Amino acid sequence: MQAGHLTPPSADAALPPIRLPQASLATLPDLQAFFPGTRLLTGASDGTAEAGVLYYAQGPFRSPRLGPRQVPVLLVVASGPDPVGMALAAPPPALDLKRARQVMAAIAAGRIGAPAGLPRQHPASGAARHILLDPCDPARRGAALATLHALQVAGAPVLLMQDPFAEGAPVLPGSLPATDPWCLLDLGLTLHGASRDLALLALAAGVPIADGPLAGADAAATWAALLAATRAADPFRGAPCGIEQGVEILALWCARQAEGRSFAACLGIHPYKRERVRELLASDAPPPAFLGSPGRAVVRAAQRGGALLAWSASAPEDLPARCAAAGVPLHWLEDGFIRSAGLGAAFRAGASFALDQRGPYYDPARESDLARLLATAEFPPALLARARALRQAVVARGVTKYNLGGNVPEIAAPPGRRRILVPGQVEDDASIRHGAGHVRRNLDLLRAVRAAAPDAFILYKPHPDIEAGFRRGRIAGAELAGLADQVLRGVPMAPLFGLVDEVHTITSLTGFEALLRGLPVTCWGTPFYAGWGLTEDRGPPATPPRTRKLTLDEMVAGALILYPRCIDPLTRLPCPPEVLLERMDRPDLFPPGRRARLRAVQGFVTRGIAWLRGWR
Structure with a gap:
């Protein structure tokens, strides 16, 4: 070029x-x-x-x-x-x-470095000990045939493959179609006739090169000159x-591309999220189909020979059985833990996702990829240093899941009285349905916290989706009497953490955000961050039990760096979480969706009905 x-x-x-x-x-x-x-x-x-x-x-x-x-x-x-x-x-x-x-x-x-569009499958090498690359160039055909003849005379079994970096038609009879160069290099066989780009990758991988300008070259010296x-x-x-840093970005993109090309269909993705999910799954393969019918989605994935990606909260209970019967791999998708500047219920597309092949991260009854990662991953010092810096940046920027604005009222607690923040949750949310124990409603949570801490000053913050009139979980004002000492409506979450002593929740992400800020957290359900020694747990145990004890930075490394898939809302490219964190300073990058006005009217009507009935 x-x-x-x-x-x-x-x-x-x-x-x-x-x-x-x-x-x-x-x-x-x-x-x-x-x-x-x-x-x-x-x-x-x-x-x-x-x-x-x-x-x-x-x-x-x-x-x-x-x-x-x-x-x-x-x-x-x-x-x-x-x-x-x-x-x-x-x-x-x-x-x-x-x-x-x-x-x-x-x-x-x-x-890194593979041409686009090549199949990612390891060729059957049999007893071969050498790979001869078809140059796909008539001018080089004679030399390639001479090498093939010499190998055959020597009795060396040969795998004949087209060079993945060649652009012409094959010139050697019987050469197999090109595959991804890393699948070729995984075989570890000696290369003959490799193009320069393939030879450079072979040097990086420690694969022997028999001929050409780079044969016998000192790999480190060659790459040092290139760098x-x-x-x-x-x-x-x-x-x-x-x-x-550039190599890290390319490695991230290669991983996301490999993941994205495996999906043939998506199920239950709301229309306002589809553009962002297309960006999440962008690859060199045809994009997946977006379908609303489970039956059609499974059939489409089976026809295309790929996996099905389902929005976890809206998937039918029999979906795993349907996919298993059709031989279709099933993966689960949900919003990530640092989502956007604004409510998803207002049709603002998120920019981070939890993509899981074992199960939704919020379901403690089965081990998700996140739970497996937290239970088994190694956390080297460099990763922990990065996690510490990311955690400090989250706290310094005041970032939470939705990053809503607003003013914080004065907390009316008497001096010296213990302050407990109780965040409300959407009561029909999937995390409650799967992760709650005997405490399943906001009212039940307040009663449990009051019984556990009768002398505490309890601050109740309704969930913003409930306040906006979009979701279930509202508590009538009369029922709050004697349970909540102060109700915080229309208040941003981040500033509250500096005004309270601890947080009690069922499964809310607010508990995780409180941990990032060093606050004690009591979980009355079993969210993803419970059971690892960082919280006081009053919910049911997870399956399998979480026995490993994690530090806070190990939890951050797993949940905010290794697990999520982030998309930069500015460039629309896969990005590390640090970039997404910077973008939270730009609310304009998270505009409301096309149906936002209709949604706002719905919320206005719902709030009005609640006011007339005395729920506020």
Whole structure:
């Protein structure tokens, strides 16, 4: 790929322009981030080097295709039309081999650099000990046939495959269709005739290369030379970033693409959420179908040979049995724990999701992916440091699930009296149906807390969906007397945490948000964060029992970093949670949906009826 002409950052002020083909302006608009403050030059090149011009190529750092988009994150830059070749041919004086080995390991672990659209299946290798790559180039056919003959004469069993990076038609009879290069490299067999891009990935993976310019090359030195000519740009912030950060972004995208391409159909996704779910599942495969009928959804998934993704709260009870009978893998989808700036009930699309192949995270009767992760995952020091920083950022920014605004009234508690915050919940919510014990209603929760803490000053905060008139769970004013000392209506959650001493809840996410802020939490049900030694648990035990004791940062690492799938509402690309946290400063990125006005009228009428009946 040729490159364009941009003005580099101040440290690169002496760099010449970069050749950019006209088409790249439309297909790769993020290139400007690699060279901030530069004007772009466009125009075709005749393939020969031009004085004072640099060229770029993605090389082994190909970005995965996410739907119609393929955004570059790392580029190799040099002074000729073949930047990768020039970088490898002219290694810099000082090679950082340790860094190169770390990047190579990350490239291999993230399975980065594969061309889009190739099947991800391991070829049957049988007794083969060598792989001969069909170059798909008539000019190289003779050399490939000579290699094949030599291997056959030597009695070496050979697997004949098309090179995954070749663009032409096969030229060797009997060569198998190309597969994803990492599926090929997983076999660990010696490669013959590998293209340069495949050879570079093979060096990163430690797979032997029999011939070509990189045969016998020192892998770390080769990659160090390549990294010296490589630039990285953060697609979320539109600015240069470190190569390691760029590799992390590509690894995240590759994982999300691999996950997304496995789904053939979606069930029960509300229309206002579908665009965001399409972005969540974007891959190089056809997008999944969105269906409302369980029967049709299962049939469609079976026909396409993929999995079914169902919105957990609206899925029928017999859906697992239907999927099992049809041989269709079933996965579950719910909103994530840092969702949006505004209510989902007001048709604001969320930007984080809980995607689980074992079961909904809120159901303690079966082990979800989240519960399994919390029970078994290793939490290395670097991950815990990241979790600590993320937790501190959540607290500093005052971020909660919905991030609603409003003023906090004065708390009327006498000095020295223990203050307990009781958040109301939607009583027909799936987390209550599955996660509650004998305390299942907001009124029952208040009674239980009053009995457990008769001298405490209890603050009751109705759920915002209930206050808005959208969901069930309202308590009549007369019933609150003697149970709640103060009712907090229309109050944002985050500021309250600094005004109370503890939180009591059934299964509300407010309990988790309170833990992030160091508050004691009592759970009268069994939410995902109960049972790990961080809460006082009065609900039924989970199945299987949660016996591992976690630190707060281990819980944060699992629940906010490793488990959720986040989408940047600005770029619409998969992002780490830190980016989503920054976007919470932009409520305009979470606009109400098309039906929001109708929903608002519904809420107004419901609130009016409640007022007339004396429920407020």
